Amino acid sequence: xxxxxxxxxxxxxxxxxxxxxxxxxxxxxxxxxxxxxxxxxxxxxxxxxxxxxxxxxxxxxxxxxxxxxxxxxxxxxxxxxxxxxxxxxxxxxxxxxxxxxxxxxxxxxxxxxxxxxxxxxxxxxxxxxxxxxxxxxxxxxxxxxxxxxxxxxxxxxxxxxxxxxxxxxxxxxxxxxxxxxxxxxxxxxxxxxxxxxxxxxxxxxxxxxxxxxxxxxxxxxxxxxxxxxxxxxxxxxxxxxxxxxxxxxxxxxxxxxxxxxxxxxxxxxxxxxxxxxxxxxxxxxxxxxx
Amino acid sequence: xxxxxxxxxxxxxxxxxxxxxxxxxxxxxxxxxxxxxxxxxxxxxxxxxxxxxxxxxxxxxxxxxxxxxxxxxxxxxxxxxxxxxxxxxxxxxxxxxxxxxxxxxxxxxxxxxxxxxxxxxxxxxxxxxxxxxxxxxxxxxxxxxxxxxxxxxxxxxxxxxxxxxxxxxxxxxxxxxxxxxxxxxxxxxxxxxxxxxxxxxxxxxxxxxxxxxxxxxxxxxxxxxxxxxxxxxxxxxxxxxxxxxxxxxxxxxxxxxxxxxxxxxxxxxxxxxxxxxxxxxxxxxxxxxxxxx
Numbered sequence: 001x002x003x004x005x006x007x008x009x010x011x012x013x014x015x016x017x018x019x020x021x022x023x024x025x026x027x028x029x030x031x032x033x034x035x036x037x038x039x040x041x042x043x044x045x046x047x048x049x050x051x052x053x054x055x056x057x058x059x060x061x062x063x064x065x066x067x068x069x070x071x072x073x074x075x076x077x078x079x080x081x082x083x084x085x086x087x088x089x090x091x092x093x094x095x096x097x098x099x100x101x102x103x104x105x106x107x108x109x110x111x112x113x114x115x116x117x118x119x120x121x122x123x124x125x126x127x128x129x130x131x132x133x134x135x136x137x138x139x140x141x142x143x144x145x146x147x148x149x150x151x152x153x154x155x156x157x158x159x160x161x162x163x164x165x166x167x168x169x170x171x172x173x174x175x176x177x178x179x180x181x182x183x184x185x186x187x188x189x190x191x192x193x194x195x196x197x198x199x200x201x202x203x204x205x206x207x208x209x210x211x212x213x214x215x216x217x218x219x220x221x222x223x224x225x226x227x228x229x230x231x232x233x234x235x236x237x238x239x240x241x242x243x244x245x246x247x248x249x250x251x252x253x254x255x256x257x258x259x260x261x262x263x264x265x266x267x268x269x270x271x272x273x274x275x276x277x278x279x280x281x282x283x284x285x286x287x288x289x290x
Numbered sequence: 291x292x293x294x295x296x297x298x299x300x301x302x303x304x305x306x307x308x309x310x311x312x313x314x315x316x317x318x319x320x321x322x323x324x325x326x327x328x329x330x331x332x333x334x335x336x337x338x339x340x341x342x343x344x345x346x347x348x349x350x351x352x353x354x355x356x357x358x359x360x361x362x363x364x365x366x367x368x369x370x371x372x373x374x375x376x377x378x379x380x381x382x383x384x385x386x387x388x389x390x391x392x393x394x395x396x397x398x399x400x401x402x403x404x405x406x407x408x409x410x411x412x413x414x415x416x417x418x419x420x421x422x423x424x425x426x427x428x429x430x431x432x433x434x435x436x437x438x439x440x441x442x443x444x445x446x447x448x449x450x451x452x453x454x455x456x457x458x459x460x461x462x463x464x465x466x467x468x469x470x471x472x473x474x475x476x477x478x479x480x481x482x483x484x485x486x487x488x489x490x491x492x493x494x495x496x497x498x499x500x501x502x503x504x505x506x507x508x509x510x511x512x513x514x515x516x517x518x519x520x521x522x523x524x525x526x527x528x529x530x531x532x533x534x535x536x537x538x539x540x541x542x543x544x545x546x547x548x549x550x551x552x553x554x555x556x557x558x559x560x561x562x563x564x565x566x567x568x569x570x571x572x573x574x575x576x577x578x579x580x581x582x583x
Contacts, residue, residue, distance in 0.1 A: 010436075010437035068431050070500075073430075077411055077412065084409075145439060147405050148442075290555060
């Protein structure tokens, strides 16, 4: 009889949720900045996306702190620094990004969008761009730093996470915009979402090819996700609902009722969250030590 | 000095220049840093381990899989339910009648290139004299990234309130036997969870472990600094565990390692573990799935 005495799962669903929210915040910030400064067609979405960022990031921070065994010791992360640890860097990325995203959203909230063209303000907003990218992708580096977890040990993981962040950021903006009724040019945003999802599927395919041609552990984890327990989550939820459904809705249908837009963007959000869950929890499937 | 400066800037708000404010802020930061550092600093108190490279050899052919090492560890280090510092992995392969059972005792490998030390954001997990991977409970925030980083599954989170049993006032036989709480009161012990008096006596701090943080094998550094062997080594009934210094050419560890070809767990990860395995638990047959040791 094997008694389950010792537990070894380290990152649970809360960490997956934080990865999702952090990526979403990074994606929505980049979308908002792009819409505000560069892509005039998306200008109406700049405000919505700007609001989403700090709210989602605050929720993510809360989840992250509550996941700690000692939540009241979280402040120590700012006083100790381990240059070798992605986690130690991430605390700073996250804090700086959060501060900038609050400032950025504040200008919209106070109705002072014209101030965003101010050179100094613009500089701050632009400084936020690398921090948004870092916040959305450093989480993957935390996973990469754990050797012996075959699924996490991939240089493509930060790209996969960052692209997932873009998908969820765009999808959340579409969802909020469709609920609030501003559907002008929402189809354009939907097209962007579709191409991002197609890129994500491409990355996933490469990831699987790498795993299937890796060592024993790599093949094992690939099979575990594609055909094992996680396959029940991977194929129907991440691939069909999370990827194919939104692409089909936004890329192939011309006239869209508001509810279908809301459903498709929610599906995309579910897909990205499922990806995080599968990577974080599925990656921790115990390996034999010998 | 930093503190005094801080007080000054707080007291005199009118004539506050930017320079003073900056100085005050710096002083405050330095003072806070110093306080935090003095609270959490744990100077290594292991003078006789300097220059040593401690290692353990487990002779699998001597090992009978009795699990005494795990129990000895629990005794010595007061490890609570749900947590194990010394543990094992088993594997049964083949079909009847050609069945094979293997037993692999595990403990923290005290890797030279430890992933847990690399990933720990607060440096609670660190290397100390003797090549020991040490953990400072006072610094740990419970982020659990060391558990994710460890390829050997030997770091465990402390999820439950430690030693809750000793706080219970439930009597096994009502009116006839003492409750755990009464026992603690009678022996005059305090109900500090997971208390290891040896650690407190010989090494600064670290006598306490709490709920919410992680913990792992210490190579019994509180014993090793006293010139004793780790308790699992001492209590192994078949003397399958050999402990010593790799830097000492005459040590028992080096003698055994020169005699047999040794394996280390998941060596291909480049973590340079300090726990070596020699010979086979079940040397009789060829194992098809062998290979990742």
